Amino acid sequence: xxxxxxxxxxxxxxxxxxxxxxxxxxxxxxxxxxxxxxxxxxxxxxxxxxxxxxxxxxxxxxxxxxxxxxxxxxxxxxxxxxxxxxxxxxxxxxxxxxxxxxxxxxxxxxxxxxxxxxxx
Amino acid sequence: xxxxxxxxxxxxxxxxxxxxxxxxxxxxxxxxxxxxxxxxxxxxxxxxxxxxxxxxxxxxxxxxxxxxxxxxxxxxxxxxxxxxxxxxxxxxxxxxxxxxxxxxxxxxxx
Numbered sequence: 001x002x003x004x005x006x007x008x009x010x011x012x013x014x015x016x017x018x019x020x021x022x023x024x025x026x027x028x029x030x031x032x033x034x035x036x037x038x039x040x041x042x043x044x045x046x047x048x049x050x051x052x053x054x055x056x057x058x059x060x061x062x063x064x065x066x067x068x069x070x071x072x073x074x075x076x077x078x079x080x081x082x083x084x085x086x087x088x089x090x091x092x093x094x095x096x097x098x099x100x101x102x103x104x105x106x107x108x109x110x111x112x113x114x115x116x117x118x119x120x
Numbered sequence: 121x122x123x124x125x126x127x128x129x130x131x132x133x134x135x136x137x138x139x140x141x142x143x144x145x146x147x148x149x150x151x152x153x154x155x156x157x158x159x160x161x162x163x164x165x166x167x168x169x170x171x172x173x174x175x176x177x178x179x180x181x182x183x184x185x186x187x188x189x190x191x192x193x194x195x196x197x198x199x200x201x202x203x204x205x206x207x208x209x210x211x212x213x214x215x216x217x218x219x220x221x222x223x224x225x226x227x228x229x230x
Binding site for chain 2 (some may be wrong): 044058070
């Protein structure tokens with residue numbers, strides 16, 4: 001299994017350009033996530049998906065869009081890049097199971113290697 | 121909403137010293153708790169986990185116990201090594217969403 005892969009690994013954009021980051025997982029996980037990590041900070045959730053065809057906003061969704069047309073892929077789009085979007089982007093996937101109380105228990109996330117994006 | 125408060129770093133220890141990194145959380149319902157580790161230039165890797173109260177997660181000599189009464193999940197290791205130098209993140213996962221602490225940078229000197 002390749003686990004979680006991300007393409008590209010590095011990218012430099014000019015302000016106003018657009019791009020799409022691709023995340024793929026081969027573990028049949030329901031949940032997928034996009035995070036950004038800025039120096040000295042933890043990860044902040046941009047968008048996430050709880051299943052094929054569904055997406056939801058996270059903590060910092062502005063300036064980003066996502067799509068999950070296939071269960072194994074989760075795309076992150078920047079329509080008009082800004083210098084404030086310079087960051088390292090991580091994709092992750094996870095699965096869940098039914099807990100004894102009937103609720104869903106989410107298991108650990110598996111992370112991709114990251115994409116380093118610079119916007120000039 | 122849910123939150124995670126993690127001990128501020130950086131933390132610098134000598135090899136074989138005892139390590140504690142404090143983590144407290146707020147959450148509705150019954151979250152799962154995790155510690156992840158990030159080595160320089162790499163993505164995050166799961167270090168250990170606990171999915172219900174009183175569970176103890178352990179891996180590679182690290183331990184953390186899910187304490188519901190104190191809403192804590194402190195990371196401990198009895199004897200750190202230089203190879204443990206990394207950034208450690210405490211994570212609260214609830215209803216499919218995760219909240220990360222800001223990370224604690226650990227440097228272990230020989």
